[in-house]
Amino acid sequence: MAKLYVRPIGLLYGAAATAAVADGLALPLAGGSIAFTLAELIEGVPGKTKTRTFTAHALAASGEAELKAMLARITAKRARFAGLALDRPLLMGIVNVTPDSFSDGGLYDSKEAAIAHAAELAAAGAAIIDIGGESTRPGSDPVEAEEEASRVIPVIEGVSGLPAVISVDTRKAAVARAAAKAGAKILNDVSAFTYDPESANVAAETDLSVVLMHAQGEPKTMQDNPRYDDVVLDVFDYLEARIAAAVKAGIDRSNITVDPGLGFGKTLAHNLALLSHTTLFHGLGVPLLIGASRKRFIQGLVGGVDPRVREPGSHAAAVAAAAQGAQILRVHDVAGASQALGVWRATVFGTEN
Numbered sequence: 001m002a003k004l005y006v007r008p009i010g011l012l013y014g015a016a017a018t019a020a021v022a023d024g025l026a027l028p029l030a031g032g033s034i035a036f037t038l039a040e041l042i043e044g045v046p047g048k049t050k051t052r053t054f055t056a057h058a059l060a061a062s063g064e065a066e067l068k069a070m071l072a073r074i075t076a077k078r079a080r081f082a083g084l085a086l087d088r089p090l091l092m093g094i095v096n097v098t099p100d101s102f103s104d105g106g107l108y109d110s111k112e113a114a115i116a117h118a119a120e121l122a123a124a125g126a127a128i129i130d131i132g133g134e135s136t137r138p139g140s141d142p143v144e145a146e147e148e149a150s151r152v153i154p155v156i157e158g159v160s161g162l163p164a165v166i167s168v169d170t171r172k173a174a175v176a177r178a179a180a181k182a183g184a185k186i187l188n189d190v191s192a193f194t195y196d197p198e199s200a201n202v203a204a205e206t207d208l209s210v211v212l213m214h215a216q217g218e219p220k221t222m223q224d225n226p227r228y229d230d231v232v233l234d235v236f237d238y239l240e241a242r243i244a245a246a247v248k249a250g251i252d253r254s255n256i257t258v259d260p261g262l263g264f265g266k267t268l269a270h271n272l273a274l275l276s277h278t279t280l281f282h283g284l285g286v287p288l289l290i291g292a293s294r295k296r297f298i299q300g301l302v303g304g305v306d307p308r309v310r311e312p313g314s315h316a317a318a319v320a321a322a323a324q325g326a327q328i329l330r331v332h333d334v335a336g337a338s339q340a341l342g343v344w345r346a347t348v349f350g351t352e353n
């Protein structure tokens with residue numbers, strides 16, 4: 001039987017969403033305050049699919065088991081993630097403790113500067129601070145676990161008093177274990193446990209919540225010639241398999257968030273397809289994290305050679321993701337993203353929310 005995917009479209013917000021759900025005209029997206037009135041039903045294998053549009057009402061009336069299960073995953077309210085309620089988009093602020101990060105290379109590579117920057121991000125409204133010690137930008141070289149740990153662990157220890165949940169951005173089990181001991185609550189793994197399968201066991205043992213991200217290839221070569229049968233469906237299938245692997249390793253489903261991995265082995269067209277089809281990923285039944293901040297696809301669209309001048313485009317991408325129900329946005333400029341999202345939210349939900 002052909003595999004089935006559902007992409008919610010025709011989105012409504014706030015009071016209009018609540019009214020349309022109550023009147024049986026729409027279904028809630030991830031149990032939140034966005035609802036969808038229509039959906040694309042995509043059937044087949046990636047590269048060979050048939051797409052038809054239905055009303056949400058017609059889909060909900062179907063007795064087909066696979067479709068019912070997919071709709072149940074799309075509409076279910078998400079549990080808290082790492083202790084955080086997901087009823088409004090959360091910001092994950094980025095702290096790179098690397099000498100070679102593409103976006104703010106070397107700015108925060110001393111322990112003191114990184115801790116001070118994390119405090120600024122928390123004060124600007126970051127619910128999560130993501131601390132990384134290995135650059136995974138296109139073309140970058142891997143670093144040894146010991147070197148990586150010596151960069152991030154002192155920073156994680158130094159931010160323990162901040163009112164934010166601490167995440168460690170690492171592909172290595174040894175770094176994840178040390179980070180958990182130092183107070184990190186989230187393991188953000190851009191390889192989704194494929195680089196170091198032991199990381200899944202560490203997360204299960206230490207009760208870390210996890211972010212599983214899609215990447216094609218290794219950072220060194222991933223931008224050489226990325227290929228997909230259908231990028232959106234391929235990434236969906238990959239994340240579905242990585243969720244299953246994580247659950248098999250003993251990680252509770254409620255502790256998993258997924259990320260399509262913009263920029264990781266993707267052309268401009270791939271990145272745009274993923275960002276414009278974000279609602280499809282709610283069918284994985286877990287919260288979604290989107291990281292568009294300062295990425296090169298923004299330059300491909302509107303220019304901006306220096307990553308730091310890509311901020312306005314980054315804010316637009318964050319709003320585009322939030323408008324499709326993404327629950328967590330990974331950003332460099334927390335104050336700016338918070339402003340963009342605040343204005344968008346007030347416009348579609350009203351100022352009482």
Ligand code: 7PJ
Pocket residue numbers: 094103136137169188189190211213259261262289290291292293294295330
């Ligand atoms: C991402 C990440 C991302 C998640 C990096 C950069 C390159 N983790 N780590 N998602 N990107 N989950 O900051 O642009 O997009 S490193």
